[in-house]
Amino acid sequence: MSHKLIDLVGITKSYNNNIILDDMNLYIRENEFLTLLGPSGCGKTTTLRLIGGFETPDKGTIIFDGSDITALPPNKRQLNTVFQKYALFPHMDISDNIAFGLKIKNKSQAYIQDKIKYALKLVNLDGYERRMPDSLSGGQQQRIAIARAIVNEPKVLLLDEPLGALDLKLRQDMQYELIRLKNELGITFIYVTHDQEEALTMSDTIVVMNQGYIQQIGSPEDIYNEPENAFVADFIGDSNIIDSIMVQDELVQILGAKFACVDKGFGTNKPVDVVIRPEDVKLVKPEFGTIEGEVRHLIFKGVHYEMEVHANGFDWLVHSTKMFPVGEKVGITISPSNIQIMHKPASQDEEAASIEE
Amino acid sequence: MMRKTLQRLYLSLIILFLYAPIATLMILSFNASKTRAKWGGFTFKWYLSLFDNRVILSALTNTLLIALLASLFATLIGTIACLAMRNMNRKGRAVLMGITNIPMLNAEIVTGISLMLLYISIGIRFGFLTVLLSHITFCIPFVILSVMPRLKQLNTSTYEAAMDLGASSSYAFFKVVLPEIMPGVLSGFFMSFTMSLDDFIITHFTKGPGFDTLSTKIYTEVRKGIKPEMYSLSTLIFITVLLLLFLSNRIDKKSTGKVSTEFTSQK
Amino acid sequence: MKNKKTLATPYLIWSAAFILIPLCMVFYYGFTDRDGNFTFQNIFAIQNPEHLKALWLSLLLSFISTLFCLLLAYPLAMILASFRVKNNSFIVMIFILPMWMNFLLRTLAWQSLLEKTGVINNLLTFFHLPNLAIINTPYAIILGMVYNFLPFMVLPIYNSLTKIDQNIIHAARDLGANGFRTFQKITLPLSIPGIISGITMVFVPALTTFVISNLLGGSKILLIGNVIEQEFTQTSNWHLGSGLSIVLMIFIIISMVFTAIFDKDGEGTVL
Numbered sequence: 001m002s003h004k005l006i007d008l009v010g011i012t013k014s015y016n017n018n019i020i021l022d023d024m025n026l027y028i029r030e031n032e033f034l035t036l037l038g039p040s041g042c043g044k045t046t047t048l049r050l051i052g053g054f055e056t057p058d059k060g061t062i063i064f065d066g067s068d069i070t071a072l073p074p075n076k077r078q079l080n081t082v083f084q085k086y087a088l089f090p091h092m093d094i095s096d097n098i099a100f101g102l103k104i105k106n107k108s109q110a111y112i113q114d115k116i117k118y119a120l121k122l123v124n125l126d127g128y129e130r131r132m133p134d135s136l137s138g139g140q141q142q143r144i145a146i147a148r149a150i151v152n153e154p155k156v157l158l159l160d161e162p163l164g165a166l167d168l169k170l171r172q173d174m175q176y177e178l179i180r181l182k183n184e185l186g187i188t189f190i191y192v193t194h195d196q197e198e199a200l201t202m203s204d205t206i207v208v209m210n211q212g213y214i215q216q217i218g219s220p221e222d223i224y225n226e227p228e229n230a231f232v233a234d235f236i237g238d239s240n241i242i243d244s245i246m247v248q249d250e251l252v253q254i255l256g257a258k259f260a261c262v263d264k265g266f267g268t269n270k271p272v273d274v275v276i277r278p279e280d281v282k283l284v285k286p287e288f289g290t291i292e293g294e295v296r297h298l299i300f301k302g303v304h305y306e307m308e309v310h311a312n313g314f315d316w317l318v319h320s321t322k323m324f325p326v327g328e329k330v331g332i333t334i335s336p337s338n339i340q341i342m343h344k345p346a347s348q349d350e351e352a353a354s355i356e357e
Numbered sequence: 358m359m360r361k362t363l364q365r366l367y368l369s370l371i372i373l374f375l376y377a378p379i380a381t382l383m384i385l386s387f388n389a390s391k392t393r394a395k396w397g398g399f400t401f402k403w404y405l406s407l408f409d410n411r412v413i414l415s416a417l418t419n420t421l422l423i424a425l426l427a428s429l430f431a432t433l434i435g436t437i438a439c440l441a442m443r444n445m446n447r448k449g450r451a452v453l454m455g456i457t458n459i460p461m462l463n464a465e466i467v468t469g470i471s472l473m474l475l476y477i478s479i480g481i482r483f484g485f486l487t488v489l490l491s492h493i494t495f496c497i498p499f500v501i502l503s504v505m506p507r508l509k510q511l512n513t514s515t516y517e518a519a520m521d522l523g524a525s526s527s528y529a530f531f532k533v534v535l536p537e538i539m540p541g542v543l544s545g546f547f548m549s550f551t552m553s554l555d556d557f558i559i560t561h562f563t564k565g566p567g568f569d570t571l572s573t574k575i576y577t578e579v580r581k582g583i584k585p586e587m588y589s590l591s592t593l594i595f596i597t598v599l600l601l602l603f604l605s606n607r608i609d610k611k612s613t614g615k616v617s618t619e620f621t622s623q624k
Numbered sequence: 625m626k627n628k629k630t631l632a633t634p635y636l637i638w639s640a641a642f643i644l645i646p647l648c649m650v651f652y653y654g655f656t657d658r659d660g661n662f663t664f665q666n667i668f669a670i671q672n673p674e675h676l677k678a679l680w681l682s683l684l685l686s687f688i689s690t691l692f693c694l695l696l697a698y699p700l701a702m703i704l705a706s707f708r709v710k711n712n713s714f715i716v717m718i719f720i721l722p723m724w725m726n727f728l729l730r731t732l733a734w735q736s737l738l739e740k741t742g743v744i745n746n747l748l749t750f751f752h753l754p755n756l757a758i759i760n761t762p763y764a765i766i767l768g769m770v771y772n773f774l775p776f777m778v779l780p781i782y783n784s785l786t787k788i789d790q791n792i793i794h795a796a797r798d799l800g801a802n803g804f805r806t807f808q809k810i811t812l813p814l815s816i817p818g819i820i821s822g823i824t825m826v827f828v829p830a831l832t833t834f835v836i837s838n839l840l841g842g843s844k845i846l847l848i849g850n851v852i853e854q855e856f857t858q859t860s861n862w863h864l865g866s867g868l869s870i871v872l873m874i875f876i877i878i879s880m881v882f883t884a885i886f887d888k889d890g891e892g893t894v895l
Binding site: 364367368371372374375376377378379381382385393394434435437438440441442444445449453456457459460462463464465466467468470471472473474475478490491493494497551552554555557558561562571572575576579583587588591594595598599602 | 645703728735736824
Binding site for chain 3: 052053054073074075080081083084085087088089090091100101104105148149152
């Protein structure tokens with residue numbers, strides 16, 4: 001794949017003795033849509049601000065396209081930011097907002113006019129040149145903020161929860177819009193969000209962060225299907241996370257019952273965490289199940305039923321298109337490939353991390 | 358670093374500029390010599406003789422009484438006016454705000470003489486009452502300007518929710534609305550008090566002979582020479598306020614808790 | 625709050641009685657003579673060379689003081705805004721606290737500082753620097769004006785600066801603007817409402833003062849404020865005093881219109 005465009009090496013950052021990022025290492029490839037995902041306070045926005053140049057790290061270096069930009073001010077960096085609350089200049093009309101960066105670079109009038117037209121077309125807001133920012137809706141302001149950033153032809157576009165202030169429908173539309181933009185422009189996007197659905201929908205790569213540490217880096221599929229620890233599993237989608245014992249390779253004991261699985265190399269009789277997605281729990285007649293339980297709650301969710309099944313002292317979350325009424329005795333089976341085995345968190349920090357959120 | 362140092366230097370110079378006269382007055386209050394011009398050694402005697410000086414003490418009483426009454430009335434009228442304006446249409450509000458701005462933007466000397474002409478034409482006797490009425494008038498805008506923003510932030514639904522839960526409209530006002538706008542009301546009150554205390558020009562035109570506040574007393578003494586007791590009184594007032602400010606700040610800091618947490622919660 | 629009409633009544637009556645009617649009286653006196661006949665004479669009295677000279681000097685001194693206040697206050701407001709303190713007790717400390725020392729005494733203290741044998745000259749002599757002889761000159765009046773009215777310039781500018789969203793500043797930097805360009809294109813234009821309101825807040829009291837000129841200018845320098853004050857308290861020619869006040873108000877109205885154009889919210893950024 002393409003080469004590393006941005007490389008964060010050993011980044012540490014703290015405010016007032018609160019460590020926000022601790023020895024973080026991360027690289028971003030060219031033309032990648034990379035999402036920094038995590039709960040608030042996890043350090044994702046700080047990471048973005050470090051890349052944008054609005055903060056300087058206490059320790060570590062930031063390499064951009066082969067050169068060290070750690071101490072470079074924001075105006076000297078070849079990247080642009082789309083801010084959380086748009087940050088349009090309230091005293092300038094839309095075309096002046098978009099032209100801001102170009103005027104600084106002393107581009108010709110004709111070039112600037114061309115670019116404004118092009119950018120407004122790109123974000124589907126042709127004809128808005130003379131409007132003032134406060135006369136636009138949130139979604140429109142957001143698109144202007146994007147237009148203002150991309151006319152400068154940055155190599156990287158940084159987006160700080162750009163859809164956070166929009167309503168659900170608009171947010172979904174803008175997600176498609178952003179994917180389209182990314183493909184049309186062919187540049188790198190670094191996107192910050194706390195919304196796992198946004199991250200799964202748009203990203204090539206997701207970086208899950210918590211309390212200043214990277215928890216997992218991977219494609220949306222990897223992150224969803226094979227979370228590396230309980231925090232990631234819990235943060236991305238719904239899941240059943242159960243204390244278990246790895247009896248031997250390809251055999252795990254969950255709540256006293258033995259299940260076949262596909263994982264190897266955890267040793268024998270080792271405590272582990274097991275993640276099972278609710279849609280992977282199969283409900284059958286009691287006599288066919290590995291363990292037996294009783295349906296406690298039932299909710300119709302549209303595409304599926306959501307049930308809570310009490311079995312062997314644990315409340316299993318189950319998604320199924322088949323309905324089992326409350327009070328019915330059911331059996332639970334799980335296909336070996338759907339059992340995801342994870343190491344128990346090693347350090348206290350990670351332990352704390354998994355309890356949080 | 359260089360920049361920070363320059364900023365601090367500039368700030369210090371401005372503070373020096375603002376406080377040099379105050380320091381001078383404080384020093385003068387300990388000056389044994391009766392004239393400003395020369396230093397006659399250190400003394401506390403002006404602080405003692407201050408309490409025997411009936412003229413100064415009566416001016417002080419007038420000043421404090423006027424400031425207290427004026428800011429109380431102004432706070433009451435101003436706060437009610439704000440509540441009324443909230444329920445008005447745009448036009449009515451604009452007119453009333455326009456009127457409110459007149460004493461703020463007009464020259465004090467014009468406000469002073471206009472009130473003087475009013476009192477003369479209705480034949481009211483110049484003295485305590487005329488000064489009080491004038492002070493209330495110029496204090497009201499300060500109250501309105503500090504209460505209005507608070508009231509704008511206020512969520513109407515909280516008042517309606519209280520009514521919905523069975524509160525009478527006055528109960529809802531005192532339990533829900535008033536606590537919300539209280540900081541604005543208080544700052545309006547203190548602003549009024551300070552302005553009234555420091556006022557000279559409007560008092561000068563509306564006091565009439567025989568009635569004096571500290572300001573007008575000082576003004577009449579300028580030609581003859583300021584009594585050193587004036588310096589000691591001003592020093593006492595200043596130190597008292599400084600201490601009060603310091604104390605209230607200490608209490609504030611304790612109740613707001615740790616500062617460091619605020620940073621992280623901003624993400 | 626149902627009976628909104630009655631709520632507005634006390635203030636309506638108060639402002640009619642103590643703001644509007646008194647102003648009308650100034651106009652009545654300004655446009656009549658002692659016999660109650662209509663006349664423009666009191667207004668045209670401004671053309672009297674002595675009055676013209678006072679008006680001109682007032683305009684000049686207040687213009688210079690306003691300019692100095694602006695030049696001193698803007699960097700100061702920027703420094704204060706950069707502190708980003710949550711409670712502004714420090715700012716109150718600096719600017720409101722001095723008001724508790726009487727305004728006349730504070731101004732008088734400058735006499736002690738500026739006198740021939742005053743504190744400043746003693747210091748200058750100590751460092752072998754030339755002495756200042758500005759007491760009882762227009763320069764001392766300018767100093768007194770700047771000293772007294774500086775807070776009125778700092779506070780509105782400070783308020784307008786703190787209102788600027790930091791992300792907007794960051795956005796400008798992000799789009800390639802250096803520190804100076806960001807100031808010129810973003811910070812300065814966005815703080816104009818504060819500047820304008822500061823200018824009126826300083827210009828009006830400076831233009832109309834009679835106290836500062838009296839205390840620091842000696843008795844020889846007459847400003848328009850002194851002329852009006854004398855008409856009321858010494859000559860008792862209220863008609864002439866009112867007429868000159870109307871002329872003064874014309875200048876105030878000009879500066880108010882100026883403010884209204886820029887500060888469209890009509891909220892004022894004073895407090």
